[in-house]
Amino acid sequence: MQPFKFIEHTADIIIRSYGHSLEELFTNSAAGMQQYIFGELRNSRHGEPKTFEVNCQASSCDLLLADWLSEILYLNSTEYVRIFEFSFKILNENEVTSSGLAHKAQAINEIKAVTLHGLEVVKRNNTWTATVTYDI
């Protein structure tokens, strides 16, 4: 199973990600977004990693994912870091308590925001799939 793929959109970008569990789905969704912003991971491992907390609550799983990705985007934009590894203390369809390991990194692409347009998180045959449209 591939972790994520980029889907063409005239003006923006869609990332579809997959996972056998919610943890894997969230991790792969973030990895797709980080790869779009910073490029291949091997190009952006510099210095001692720092830990950041990323916690959210929402009324549904898709809104939770969108909020969580928005938090990561905020850290990318204000701390100039790429988050490359996540661990989850709590993760259910309405709450996530997580921490991420991050390196300083130089962005190569800009994501302005995570949008709610066409946002979807579904589980079929034991596989979770998320579809997220980003404004770029």
Add this chain to the structure above:
Amino acid sequence: MTAISDFKEITPYLWEIPSSYRKDMRVPARVYLSREMLETLLSEKSIEQLINVATLPGIDGYALAMPDIHQGYGFPIGGVAAIRESDGVISPGGVGYDINCGVRLLTSDYEHGELKKHIPDLATQMQREVPSGVGRGGYYPLKPKELDQVLNNGVRWALKRGLAFEEDLEAIEEHGLYSFADSKAVSDRAKKRGADQLGTIGAGNHFVELQVVETIYDQKLAEAFGLYPEQLAVMIHTGSRGLGHQTCTDYVKLMSQKMHTYGFTLPDRELCCAPFKSEEGQRYFAAMAAAANFAWTNRQVITHQIRLAWQQVLKTNKALNLKVLFDVSHNIAKRESYNGKSYIVHRKGSTRAFGPGRSELPERYRKTGQPVLIPGSMGTYSYVLAGTERAMQESFGSSCHGAGRQLSRTRAKKTIDYNRLRKELDDYGVEVRAGSAKGLLEEAPQAYKDIDQVISVIRDSGLAKVVARLRPVAVIKG
């Protein structure tokens, strides 16, 4: 998906989907396009997005789209929705994440021939003085108190800091200060995201371009706008940077959480909105206005840096005499009156195009109608138009905002050859100062619709008059 048979042809350049097409539509949807352009558009989702806009509570007249319409998220790009202030909503997605993204045109006292040999140096120096690219900070990092002053006072802050001339302010929509702004409505997170970005272009389709006035179509209007053949000008295209992106993110989240309390059902969550008169609606309007002030000040600080760059290269104070012809917003919600009724006009990828006589216009443009600035893609023409009375009657004083994308960035990178593109731009006489090959490919002219076609539709539908066409001679991008 819609078919051509779903449309009623109002004129050869105006097509309507009646409100009976879908049960939840409150008004018809209208799009300004030639038949050929409409047929091409049917394969993407932008018409469906326009129909979704027609469902917004309080929308009046029509959900409108300009000829540069293309697929966005929530609203289509090129969309206009006039929503009644009394019982309607305000939607952050109807403004977009880059609040007050817009265009400013500076005119010089020089002709192209006089400065031809200096163009490469001017391009290089402008690139140095105006930071561009993802995450690049500017030369004016702001402490929290000063950032609040920018948000509340707009370009007046720049005037106080010696970064503007008094006459610059006359030629900016709202004179560079949207009076509804309240910095307290902007989150600390949004402020943190924008604090070091004042005076920066950013990435994507944003740019600074050195252009030459190539063709004058309307001599009288050109004279009134101060344009003449072979004149050098500078076009700036950017917005409110990270501060605007985060402000929109914050309010989309807030309104999506509160939607159920308003009793609205909408076909796309990105259209989430609040009654304009509700606490959330008022707060978003104040935050959006503050972000708009940040964007106008951003373009003002860039103007100052460009003036410095010209002075450094040309070593004369005459270089400071770059005049602001006008500064237009193409992602904004404006409080405007039509036929005695007050509206919140959402323009997402659409430019205000007020005709003659409107009190909002600067004195110098009150008889001509406002200058409407339409950037082409890199390496193609840009246009200066003038707003018309027809636009006031038909489109809530609105026009298009650019060429409009036709290729995704991925497809552009896959199908366009970098070396060939560089050669084409060289042959066309454009000095390119780009941060990356990737950025250049993504914004190649082939990735955009034909700007001439878009302008023809605007002209033939009477929404604006064509005044002048400008050709790029240098492009600076992230």
